[in-house]
Amino acid sequence: MYRTPLSIPLDPGSFGLKKTLALIVCGITLIAPLSLGAQQNTAKLNIAPQPLYAALTAFAEQSGIQFVYDAALVKGLASPGVTQEYDTGKALTHLLKNSGISYRFTGANTVVLYRNEQQTTNAGQEADYVLPVVQVTSDAAGKSGEATLPKVTVEADADNPYDDPTWQTDPYNTDYVLPNATAGTKTNTPVMETPLNMQVISKQVLKDQQVVRLDQALKNVSGVTTDSSNFTQGNQSILLRGFASTTYFRNGFRLRDSATTRPMANVENIEILKGPAAILYGQVDPGGMVNVITKQPLATPYYALSQQFGSYDLYRTTIDATGRVTKNKDLLYRMNMSYENSGSFRDFIDKEDVFLAPVLKWAISPRTQATFEMEYNHQHAGQDQGFLPLQNGKPLDIPRSRNYGEYTPNTTETIFGGFNWSHQFNDDWTIKHQFSVNQQNVIQPHLVFPFDVAEGDVSRLLQSFDTQNDTYATNIDLIGHFDTLGLKHTLLFGGDYYRLDKEQQVTIGGTSTINVFNPVHPGTPFTQPLQPLANTVNDTDQFGLYVQDQIKLPYNIQVMGGIRYQYLHQNNKDQLAGSSSG
Template sequence: MIDNNQQQKKLSLQLNNGTSFFFENTGPLIRPALNNKCLTLMAAIAACVAPPSVKIAVAAETQAAATIQFDIPAQDLAQALGAFTLQSRLHILYEGAIAQGLRSAPLKGSYRPQEALRRLLIGTQLRADFVDERTVTLARKAASATDADGANAETLPAMRVTAGVVFDPNDPYNTEYTIQNSSTATKTDTPIMETPVNIQVVPRAVMDDQQTIRLQDATKNVSGVQRNFTFGNGYESFTIRGFSSGSNFYRNGVRMFAQSSETAHLNQLEILKGPAAMLFGRVEPGGLVNLVTKKPLDQAYYSLQQQFGSYDFYRTTVDATGPITNDKSLLYRFNLAYLGTNSFRDIVFDDRIFLAPSLTWRLSDATEVNLNFEYKNEDTVDDSGIPAIGNRPASIPLSRFLGEPWENYHVETKLIDFNWTHKFNDHWKFQNGFVWNDLTYNWREHYSTSLQTNNQTLDRSPWLVDSDRESHTVYANLTGDFDTFGLHHKVLLGGDYFSLQADKAQGVDSDPSSTIDIFNPVYGTANLNSLDTMRKNAPNFFYTNNEEWYGVYFQDQIKFLGDKIHILGGGRYDWASASSSYSTVSFANPANTNNEHFSPRVGLLYRPWQWLSLYGNFTESLGSNNSGRSRTGQPFNPQIATQYEAGVKTELFDGRLTSSIAYYYLTKQNVLTPDPVNSQFSVALGEARSQGIEFDMKGQVSDSISLIGTYAYTDARITKSNDNNLGNRLLNVPEHSGSVWGKYDFVNTPLQGLSFGAGVYLASEREGDTANSFQLPGYVRVDAMAAYSMNVMGTKLTTQLNVNNLLDKRYFASSSNSASILPADPLTVIGSVRLEY
């Protein structure tokens, strides 16, 4: 029974099971001409579907300022609102017809009730109006609401979130640019505003808006990150805070070695600035790039996308996920990507197939098991780029390829990731995992070595080598939280084991007669058949490499004074060994190194208000490049790095726009750079120092406007050296770099579904080598996009067009030495059609 009494302003409802609800409102809720319509009271619906043992304390006071853990899958909106009422204890009033035929967005994670309801209503075109902290009315998004009889409802103030929130990054329909939590910096799920380090996240929404195909398409949205020279797209490597990341990146916190990445299965990209050895072992001190992959969902979701564009570019991606069993204890996800494309570089191409099936088995509310498999088969061409003449890249067409037409680089990768977690209770959790990664390489190509004194003839060496590399990682973590003497602790105890075995590789690595004229190239001076015969019968390249380490670590995150003070402290001890050998005659006895090192980290963060955090940290780390090759065949001593950092973080516009600014001072010993005599080898320069300021901003300033802004000042120089490089700048590091990206979505207008975006990316002049003998010119690049989404028979259809380097700016991505400078993409167009349901 619903009793509508305008004077008493009371609502009562009695259910068949005897449960009664009675509410009294002391102020006006809404004033439509009700006639025979009824208001649906969601607390009552929730009571209908709840088991008898569930007691709904509707009279309890809602703690609007506190966060609540929600777990509501995408479903019929009325059912979702019923579940929301159970979990939030809010009273939600709306006309019954307003929710008919609508479907909620999934809601999982810790939210304040106001923000949780806003997230639940994404895509429904409904708004939530809070009458008081316990009572909510729903209405269609409009300046005024009109019922069927023509009476106008009084417009109430829109909901306003007054504190930080946590969004669900796993929601495939999430369009937010802001991610509130990250686990990369601490290996625990911690709000970024409470983490005293610089951690930046590029969410899936940004990747979709910019049609991210390669990792560098995503890292351009983070300050102080530059692409390294990688022979085209042979593997992933970046310069962060002035230092190269080497050939390593991380996948869900586990180290990956020397390979290119597919982005179709990524949920977000997290970049941790500064040394991270305390948690991850041997790692470059500038920072690390961590790929966070998509996980199986308990609600069905399907996506099919076809992309096409310049240089015969075609890419097909599939994303399917959902429950396998009715009780949703067994979930699956399947990602597929096929890429076929030529390049603006002559002869260069890329042909890739990628598969990533995964399963999640929820044995109970406390125990979960995950099994992931990845397979990639790729054929492409390693690209040495173009040489320098004088102090600038040679003035030849960017399309000119200086290898041979028969060149091919084939790589096959396989990965198995098994992990499981068990929650002993609400405070303690154990996690254990194993990752196996196998890579098979087959190179048939040339690389540039040096330009002769006539500034025309380029010397080249063939590279016909087969190699297998296999890595194993095992890890275990115990996390828990507890209180002592007014202090709240979140502790982490863990350990890991990593091994890398590069099987004995042999092939051809020299042929001085192989040259080419860079202004008038004539191909065919190198014969594949004769070189391949030499590779089999008379190889002149032999190489082995093995690494192994054990590490144990601890960490304590302490907060007190009403969560205003946060202290981070911890350390890691590593036992590491490496062996490697290089020979032009036969396999030599490997040289071995054994090292032990303790890497501490401490940080302090003060959060005087919800929107502001002030932080500082000190870190030491053990480096990772001790496996590099020298011309003598001897391995290098381990790197040691030290960093001091201080910064400010903010959350504005109700937590939807985040920003950070940081100053750091970072030193590193035993820096490895290309050997000036032979660039395939490395030399240790002694010590390098990098200091600078970084600014990052991303998020929404309104429902229509999304923004990303970055800036980095980086002063990275050689501070100790026995050669003439003392005081020189490090290669591929611009002193100034930055970007601005903005997108406008038409909301609640006749153009609803239409979006426009544009971005500007810039970098100042960069040194091309450690001798600072030539420079890569600075550049300013402009990108743009347009997209339109519509609903077609219950399916979301999105068409999109991206234009990168809109003004066709000639610039260069990176260099390795004066013989190898990689040109960047000219004007490139990518179109796409995507179906989601």
């Protein structure tokens, strides 16, 4: 169903199962019965030729008229528009020209649309399109003696709330189960019609569980865990069906490293695909993939402020704001921000996280839109290698807070920028294009790594790391819907290109010792200062073309098949040795 604030399409047979329609009546003065004839008020209109549903929306906004109609009535129809000053009736006649649709005023500002063959004087048939009259009386009276009606709520159910495409992203949607997902097919397909193992974690689940990091959210999915074998904050792996990976996807865009520590302030929901996904995404681990769907701008203003407190001095503040930049809803914005500060039960461990995510969406036309988005994330954390000393093969009885390293700062700065646009040629064919850049710098200037116990002392190694990961990617998809011999097809043609650049500098120093039972920091001096160990540069180019066809057979049987061509070229350089390969 199509819905706008002023244009209200109703399905005559839809009042049956799940959705609530609220009618608010307040501050209305009962003066005279409403006229049912065409209104003669004039208005200067400026409505360009466009799809009929969009023209009706524009007419409603410019004239104040409210429409009641079946959404299927206007599907696929076009309007010549109106660009002159007309009285309301003539303007509407011109707007509906050659559409086969007529109108009828049922109130001063309410119009019912119907096909010409549906016109009838039978009152019972007209009632299919007109809400029943609700008579309300009140003892309250205004200063002028006119009655002011109290609020009245009229409820009715619809077949499926997700027929409204905005319901899944509505901030007030409290559903735990979301029926549609995009990761498995790159099309907005119901999960029950996707011949892959797909699961979706909704924003209500994230909200109720007060999720702070991605690894906490993934505990809701069977077969998906995070690697806890190392305690470094910022480099845990995701294990899907036993395959470890530090890669995750953001709206279908592949990102490397720091997956489990990704901020959650702008996450709408999380899609998990179990099993191979190489046809659509190329270089993906065989266990599956995790796709994070981010929040997008909304036309209805929404503002939220959240404050969290937790163990070990955790406090986290998040802000979410969205709405219109212009009155006509052509330009929308969304801003998500978060700040987190926390400690740990382990010595020398803390974390500070600053995150900003602005988004700007431009509706160029009813069928064309462009979105600009950015993310900035600064994380500063103390690292812990989780070293546990053993004696005769058994762990020593030591306090769980003890850290045999030193304060090991780890600073990660990530900047993401993206631009995407889409155009709907008609009701069946759509093209989408996305360009994204992600730059991440990880600096570990002083890493103290405990590695052995001998004669009551813990030996420690001094190292440092400076890593730069840059990802540049573009992707284009053409999606079409058509029928052949009674079979419904959803056809996808697409291509993607990734440029992955990684540069890492590693230095290594001497060793130091500290007593295992009575550690006195910073321990003995290191035997030698940091010296260069490695300086490597890795460049990877990936190019892919793919075709996929989703076929809906009789008896609700779903079949999907596809093919992909992949080209990959990698070049490795050792800056210290002056050699390269690739």
